[in-house]
Amino acid sequence: QKEVEQDPGPLSVPEGAIVSLNCTYSNSAFQYFMWYRQYSRKGPELLMYTYSSGNKEDGRFTAQVDKSSKYISLFIRDSQPSDSATYLCAMNNNAGNMLTFGGGTRLMVKP
Amino acid sequence: NAGVTQTPKFQVLKTGQSMTLQCAQDMNHEYMSWYRQDPGMGLRLIHYSVGAGITDQGEVPNGYNVSRSTTEDFPLRLLSAAPSQTSVYFCASSYSARSSYNSPLHFGNGTRLTVT
Numbered sequence: 001q002k003e004v005e006q007d008p009g010p011l012s013v014p015e016g017a018i019v020s021l022n023c024t025y026s027n028s029a030f031q032y033f034m035w036y037r038q039y040s041r042k043g044p045e046l047l048m049y050t051y052s053s054g055n056k057e058d059g060r061f062t063a064q065v066d067k068s069s070k071y072i073s074l075f076i077r078d079s080q081p082s083d084s085a086t087y088l089c090a091m092n093n094n095a096g097n098m099l100t101f102g103g104g105t106r107l108m109v110k111p
Numbered sequence: 112n113a114g115v116t117q118t119p120k121f122q123v124l125k126t127g128q129s130m131t132l133q134c135a136q137d138m139n140h141e142y143m144s145w146y147r148q149d150p151g152m153g154l155r156l157i158h159y160s161v162g163a164g165i166t167d168q169g170e171v172p173n174g175y176n177v178s179r180s181t182t183e184d185f186p187l188r189l190l191s192a193a194p195s196q197t198s199v200y201f202c203a204s205s206y207s208a209r210s211s212y213n214s215p216l217h218f219g220n221g222t223r224l225t226v227t
Contacts, residue, residue: 008151032211043115043201043218044154049211088153097142097211098169101153 003027006089006102015111019076023089023102026070030091030100033065035074038086038104047087048074079109113137117202117219124192124226132187132222134202140217142208143185144169145177147198148221154201160185161208192226199223 004025013019021035032051036044048063050056050072056063062075072091076083086106090099118133136143144159156169160179174196176188185204189196200222206214 002153004153006153034211034215041220043203043220044216045218046215049215051212090154092211095210095212097144097205097208097214097216098156098159099154099211099216101155103151103153 001026002103003100004089004091004102006105008103008105010106010108012108012110013079015079015081015109017079017109019079019083019107019109021074021076021087021089021105021107023072024070025072025091025100027091027093027100028067028070029093032092032095033063033072034090034099035061035063036088036090036101038088040085044088076107079107081109081111083107084109115202115204115217115219117200117222119222120220121223122225124189124224126192126194126226128192130189130192132189132200132202132224134185134187134219135183136185136202136204136217137183138204138206138217139182140204140206140214141182142206142214143179143202143204144216145175145185145187146201146203147171147196148201149198157187157200159208189224194226197224197226 146154158177
């Protein structure tokens, strides 16, 4: 079993929809949680970063962590075609940069 | 600033051949790393370096070598290519290895390698 599980999709939604992307994990030591966005043929880029449980909001994006359920989510409000990408969750048990990644969820937002 | 530059963008190798994937960054980053990305598997860490002259193994190091003679460059060597090494390889760097918040990973755009 992989340490971090993510539904690969693709997830197809109409423009303006609210999108929910999720990851589950098995290692209870994970404390730092990130979401990366990866456009086709490009490298990932950091989108959101959260520590421990709770919510963090940045514009149209909200990251949510539930450590008791070992479940993290990324919500995108008013989704745009430019949000079409693969979203990767990543996490680790210290503040450093050796990360464990999920497999990614491919999102398609249709005009 | 160019950021993280990877060359080549594409490569096809025959089984048993060797090659070096190049990675260079112009941000004076202390930390550099190599990942491979396979469908459904996410990014898996191959090797990393916390500074010139210092390297260490990640999750999947077998079949790969690295060196870090300068701050800027971190080449990845495939010693004897195998079909299982068909993948997309990403180099990533950050200012510090100690904080993923204050110094997030910056990724290159990848090298797509096929081994036949």
